[in-house]
Amino acid sequence: MDTISRENNSMLPVAGVVVGVLSLLVGGYAAIKASSLTKTVAAHEEKIARIDGIESQASTAAAAADKAARDISSLNRSTQDAFNTVAASLGNIQASITKLEEAQKRPAVAAKGSSGPVVAGPDEYVIKGGDTGAKIARAQGFALPDLIAVNPSVDWTHLKVGQKIKLPKK
Template sequence: MDTISRENNSFLPLAGVIAGALALLLAIVALFKLSAAGKEITSLKEDINSRIMSMESQVSSAASTAESVRGSVTRLSSDTQTAFQSVANELGSVRAEITKLQESLTKPKAAAAGPGGAAKAPAVAGPGEYIVKSGDIPSKIAKANGVTSADLISVNPGVNWKSLKVGQKLKLPQK
């Protein structure tokens, strides 16, 4: 027999059993810790999933709001463009009317047709003059002098009829 078996006072087998028991105890503790860590990981995973779902909901809501705002901006842009175009068209019409009025005030009047369809000769300035008084207007001056307003205006092309001045001299058409 060998020397290890003959000696009974060896503690080597007892140390092996103690080391095995200690390893088993450490393995059990590690298993409990691993189980607790797994539960914590599962809990964290559920928390992260719920946060992700919440964020997805918020992103979806923000995307919907952004799409709504984009539609509103597009409509507003279209409405603004239409309004500007309308204003531009109206300004063009007003400009054309102003041009017509300016041309009609600066050009001599065409001969007006008389009762028989014959053209009336343009008014000619006569030898008389009229001095503007307070409250005078073209129709009042024409009536007082036995002429038409149109004839009075045509023989005084440079006069601003909207602001006659007291003492201003006007030519009177021939009668």
């Protein structure tokens, strides 16, 4: 017989029982903790789902902001183009106005072949800028129909600066 079985060794079964009880306790504690961790993981999954939703909203908002920035840039370019077009037109209009003002300031020129400005003779009137038949008649003390009767060939709607007309006799 061997020596282990002859000795009275009663501690070995007790140690086995103690180790078994300890492992059962540790296993039970681990099962309780695993259950607690499962609940925690489930709670975190809800939070992760909310975070994913927020991330999706942030992505959508970023895309909308990018589109708005592109739209603003496009509007800025088209507005600048419109301003440039208007500025060019205003420049042309200003040049035309300047030419008209200079032309009005120059003295009226006589007919071809003559060297000086147009001069009105007796019973004549030289058209100035802004004159109309009614203004001339009023300024000279005549009735408009009398002025028109003396000048049957004059187009009263298109008077030209420097043009001579006859005045009626007083």
